[in-house]
Amino acid sequence: MPHSSIELPYTRYLDADGRPLGPLPDWALDGERLLPLYRAMVRTRLFDQKVIALQRTGRIGTYASSLGQEAVGTAIGSLLRADDVLVPYYRDTASQLLRGVSMSEMLLYWGGDERGSDYRGEVARGDFPLCVPIATQALHACGVASAFKIRGEHRVALTTCGDGATSKGDFLEALNVAGTWQLPVVFVVNNNQWAISVPRRIQCGAPTLAQKALGAGFAGEQVDGNDVIAVVERLRLAIERARHGKGPTLLECVTYRLCDHTTADDATRYRSAEEVNQAWHEEPVKRLQSYLVGQGLWDEGREQALVAECQAELQRAIDAYEGLAAQDPQSVFAHVYASWPQALAEQREQFAERIARRTQGADHE
The missing domain is CATH 1.10.287 (Helix Hairpins)
Known part of the structure; x- marks a missing residue:
């Protein structure tokens, strides 16, 4: 079958302005279940802004922002059980925060301190530290999932990567072994359209990145990565399939990297302001906020209280980070x-x- 005739599922519930495009999943009809997702995305974005400011003033090292991609990590962190294992990459701030990695530990990591990966939270200690080499974490996740299967444990390994990583041999080898052995692993691809300066359209000839799972013998699908409801719903189902012995899934979350690749990058050299401005109209935080406001679940007073709460937490983390004696x-x-x-x-x-x-x-x- 020619690849052009393959149609994979693409899920979206809210449009760019936060308007429902049809019926929402049952769990999302309870607006109170959406509020923690929104709070987590705002918390991540404010952390991002502060870390970049610290880097610009020489108080921290090179940092990889998740601006515009908060829905993906928030969905992951909200769905994994405590005994599951997250095998992350360097743009997983939201999921790590929800898994119990403290802000001060994150600051230590990005400040070049080994203690930043020595997580104190019980759940976080069971996860892997951030992976900077591209795509190697996909194979690590398969190793973890293999152990779960051998032991007969109903646990799931979930690993993340960017769109560029899907072109690496490590990633493709991981898909192969996951499909061959039907491992309890979920691959989440944050397709933010740019592998540093290389756009998605010239880094891979496949119409979708999700199709790469088909060659390995398991399901792949796309989701609007700016719609946190859609990401949670499809990821929830993928995790449950893995947990109950039904094999792996590749979930391609279509987002956009609103930030530079890292603070060592200048994205204005290779992409237009018009492209970025259009992407801002699609971003996930404002989208969910608009929906919540429309449902009477959010207002300016709650927004200001949330921002103040997050800013206070951030300042405590910065004080702890800067007050710690240098490592040996x-x-x-x-x-x-x-x-x-x-x-x-x-x-x-x-x-x-x-x-x-x-x-x-x-x-x-």
Whole structure:
């Protein structure tokens, strides 16, 4: 069958202005169930804004924003059970916050401190840390899911990536093993249209990224990644299929990266202002807010209270981050090997000696 004739499901419940396009899922008819989703997206966006400001003033390192993509991570964080395992990539702020990673831990991570991945929350400690190498986390998730299946546990591994990662061999190999072994794993692709400076239209010839699952023998589908109701509904079903032994799913969430790739990037060099302005009309936070306001569930007073609450939490996190004593420089070696190989022992010793000399020199100044 020619790929052009393959039609995959595409789900959307709210239009860009927050108007229902038809009946909503039963759970979404209870407006109170939508409020935590909105609060989580706003919290993520405000965190994003603050971290970028910290980076611009030299108080934190390079940061990968999730601006415009908050619905995807919020859906993930709201649906996974405590004993499931999230295998994230570097744009998963929303899901990590909902899984119990603290804001101060996130600041430590993006500030280059190893302790930022030493999560204190019980749920978060069962998840993987952020993955920066592209697509390798997809294979890690398959390893986790294999363990669940071998043990007969009704648990799910969920992994995320961007659109560019779907062109990597690691990702395609992960799909292959997930389909062959019918693993309890869900692949969530954040198709934000740009793999750094490479647009979606020239990085892959397939009409959809979700179709890549078909070659591996399992279901793939698209969802409007700016419609949090749609993402939650389709992801909910995918997680349940995996949990009950019905195999993996690839969910392609069609979004847009409203921000630079990272704070080390300048997206104005490769995309037009007109394109970005159009994408702002589709973004997820305003869309859900408009729906809630229309239903009488949200107003300006609640918005201001939420912003104030989040800003206070942010300031506490910043104070904790900046008030923490610097980590031991030798901690960079701590999580590289289970036991340190003798061949590299000399390097570690030389590093320790250099640090000691520098410390002694500072003491004599």
